[in-house]
Amino acid sequence: MKDEYGKLGHCEVVGLNIPQSSFKDFCKIYFSLYDKKGNRPDQLGDRGGEYRSIIGYPGGYSNVELTSIVKEVSEEFGGVVQVVEGKGNEEDRRGGTWVMDNGKFPFQMGELYHQFHDGFAPGENYPGEREGGGIRGVEFFFTF
Structure with a gap:
């Protein structure tokens, strides 16, 4: 059964403001969260469109500069x-x-109970860059 936001086509994301000068460094952290087969640690339990991995930034895929950085990393x-x-x-x-x-596709705040937890499943021990709580999975949404 899909969550309400899943029925609307939404997915769980984390809203971050990242200086464009740090975007490549952030992408390195992002892709380091996947294993050698391209799996996220949460994908064994959290499945479906509401858990898909996304990166959002101005212009999306048509933003050649940022998309080339994402692909390069x-x-x-x-x-x-x-x-x-x-x-x-x-x-x-x-x-x-x-x-x-x-x-x-702008960031929208989700339910309060989703705001301050980290991974629950084995393998969801995220790196120190994620300190501060409120981050789950590897879905991120950027604004510059």
Whole structure:
């Protein structure tokens, strides 16, 4: 059964403001969270479109500068995560990250109970860069 936000085509994300000068470094952290087969640690339990991996930034996939950085870093990590254009309401899939236009698909605050927890499943021990709580999975949404 899909959560209410899943029925609307939404997915769980984390809203972050990242300086554009730090975007590549952030992408390195992002892709380091996947295993060598392109799996996220939470994908064994959390499945479906509401758990798909997305990256959102101005212009989305058509933003050549940022999309080239995302693809370049994905390749540095073995290219096991395919970077594709997101158009909304996609399904989750292993080894894939949807790139969204955060102007068309803006961040929206989710339920309060989702705000301050980390992973629950084995393997969801996230790195120190994620200190501060409120981060779950590897879905991120950027604004510059």
